[in-house]
Amino acid sequence: MLLWSAFQNGDREAFASIYQKYIDELLSYGYRVTSDRQLIRDSVQDLFLHIWLRRGNLAATDSIKFYLFRSLRNRIIRNLEKHPERLHADIGLVTEPAEDSNAFEAAIFGHDGPYDSYEKLAEAINRLSPRQREAVQLRYLHGFSLDEIAEMMQMNNQSVRNLLHRAITQLRLFFETAGGLLVFLSTLQNFSGR
Amino acid sequence: MTEKYQTYTLADFIQDDAFIEWAKSPDAAGDAFWQQIAALYPHQKEVIAQARQTILNLAELSRPAFDEQEAGLIWAQISGQMDEMPVPARAFRPSWLRYAAAAVVVLMTAWGIRHWYRGPETLYAQRTGQIENVREEINETRAEKIVRLPDGSQVTLAQGSRISFSESMDGTRREVYLSGEAFFDVKRNPSKPFLVYAGELTTRVLGTSFTVRSFEEENVASVQVRTGSVSVEARAPRKTQSVVLSPNQQVSFFRKEERLSMGLVKAPQPVIPQAELARFTFNNAPVSTIFDSLSKAYGIEIVYDKEAVAACRLTSSVQEESLYEILGVICEAIEADYQVTGAKIRISDPHCN
Missing domain, CATH: 3.55.50.30 (Phage tail protein beta-alpha-beta fold)
Incomplete structure (x- = not known):
């Protein structure tokens, strides 16, 4: 909070610290929303310049991170809408593809390539719908609450809950095998050793 | 209030708000609470441990790879346009407080490395000390050295490098320990994953060819893929990260920064004949x-x-x-x-x- 108010008073170092602190996560999220790097670059740049120039008018916020994520997402989507030809290639912001759980499993378990279970979990995540992947990343990587995710993705809380529930149900098969016994055992030791 | 956890499945745990909170940022209160649950319902202990690991895996595996240089490039653009007033030559001007903070970080890191983490060299020594029937191959010549593994795979060992493996290789996985650089041509065996442990990096494959480079004295360790698909995990004191690589891709691990960076190999080879x-x-x-x-x-x-x-x-x-x-x-x-x-x-x- 001190950081944010220092920044609002025009402290450049506070601004630089905010950038340093959140940029990796923001980029990582940006890459989930669109694969267009130039667009991510422009959107991040716009976002930070915007908040720097308008710092006096910004509301005090209790979560800088949430504010930045939500603003970045809105900005990317606005920019995508200016280039409608790019939109189709990116997130399923518009429509959710039909889910066929059997086809999903067959695609992964039937894969003849050199994959083992850990890779399968990675691949299974890649095969989730774009919205599911986005929600999974926001929840488990960036640690946002359901309410925050709902506000960001402009859905209601229950829809986010359902979206995540379907994703977890699809991935469930891979939890049991993936992650490997090795990590599993080490976690167990950590856990009992705490 | 805790009865519900008695019948929780793995999927239930990983969708539970309080549980996610604890798995992502464990604290003393959380530890105490979940230990109490595990003590109350001993049959849930394993499920809890596995659910926690699953949340961490989900976090890592849902992270898209991105270009590490991007952050600096964007900042250069931003700081150049911040306003009409002259921009200070150094955006990150160090003050005494900053120096002090930096000193603390350095001390903490040094302490952390000493206490939490045995250096990569001892990692190799520590791991190989535990293998039964261990065989070690060291290349002290100036040329490359070819080593045949018990499973039929072939390793080309670079100068100044060493590998260890079990003479019998009869476990459920094929495990090799590397210090230095080697090219692996792994015989395909879907039922026995092949793992290379090299410092912080663990590379998992079923049958493919790739190069691992991890010299203790160098800050950057890397894995380069020639054929097939390879998963690499970097386990460092502060975080564990992982990526899946396909042919012609490489990943570099920066030890000090604990960063994984995706890229292409220097001389990409065609994947068709x-x-x-x-x-x-x-x-x-x-x-x-x-x-x-x-x-x-x-x-x-x-x-x-x-x-x-x-x-x-x-x-x-x-x-x-x-x-x-x-x-x-x-x-x-x-x-x-x-x-x-x-x-x-x-x-x-x-x-x-």
Whole structure:
């Protein structure tokens, strides 16, 4: 909070610290929303310049991170809408593809390539719908609450809950095998050793 | 209030708010609470441990790889445009407080490394000390040394490198410990994953070929993939990260920064037979077709603006040039540039009429 108010008073170092602190996560999220790097670059740049120039008018916020994520997402989507030809290639912001759980499993378990279970979990995540992947990343990587995710993705809380529930149900098969016994055992030791 | 946890499944735990909170940022209160649950319902203890690991795996595996240089480049743009007032020459001007903070960080890191983490060298020594029937191969010559493993795989050991493995290799996995650099040509066996432990990096495959480089005295360790698909996990004191690599991709691990960075190998090799590549001939073909064929031939994503290249056509054939030579020739002809960013190749907008 001190950081944010220092920044609002025009402290450049506070601004630089905010950038340093959140940029990796923001980029990582940006890459989930669109694969267009130039667009991510422009959107991040716009976002930070915007908040720097308008710092006096910004509301005090209790979560800088949430504010930045939500603003970045809105900005990317606005920019995508200016280039409608790019939109189709990116997130399923518009429509959710039909889910066929059997086809999903067959695609992964039937894969003849050199994959083992850990890779399968990675691949299974890649095969989730774009919205599911986005929600999974926001929840488990960036640690946002359901309410925050709902506000960001402009859905209601229950829809986010359902979206995540379907994703977890699809991935469930891979939890049991993936992650490997090795990590599993080490976690167990950590856990009992705490 | 805690009864519900008695019948929780793995999937229930990983959707529970309080549980996610604890798995992501454990604290004393959380530890106490979940230990109490595990003590109350002993049959849930394993489920809890596994659910926690699953949340961490989900976090890592849902993280898209991104170009590590991007942050600095964007900042340069921002700080250049921050306002009309002169921008200070150094945006990060150190004050005494900053120095003090830096000193504390350095001390903490040094302490952390000493206490939490045995250096990479002892990692190798520590791990190999525990193998039964261990066999160690050391290359002290100036040439490469070929080592045949019990499972039929072949290792080409670089100068100054060593590997250890069990003479019998009869476990459920094939495990090799490396200090230095080696090229692995792994015999395919889907029921027995092949793992290479090298410092912080663990590389898992079923049957493929790839190079691992991890010298203790170097800050950067890397894995480069020739064929097949390879998963790499970097386990460092502060975080564990992982990526899945396909042919011609490489990942570099920066030890000090604990960063994984995706890229392409220096000399990409075609993923189709060389003879097939040599049959590539393009007669007044749209360059988009050429880029797409090259992209398939090397398994590398080539990004370009479809509209911008629409007017470009070329006649060309592939002899024995490398991918970068081919791209150089094409780009020169259409007055564009190519740039490797992360694991992709990006073509700038050309000038064709």
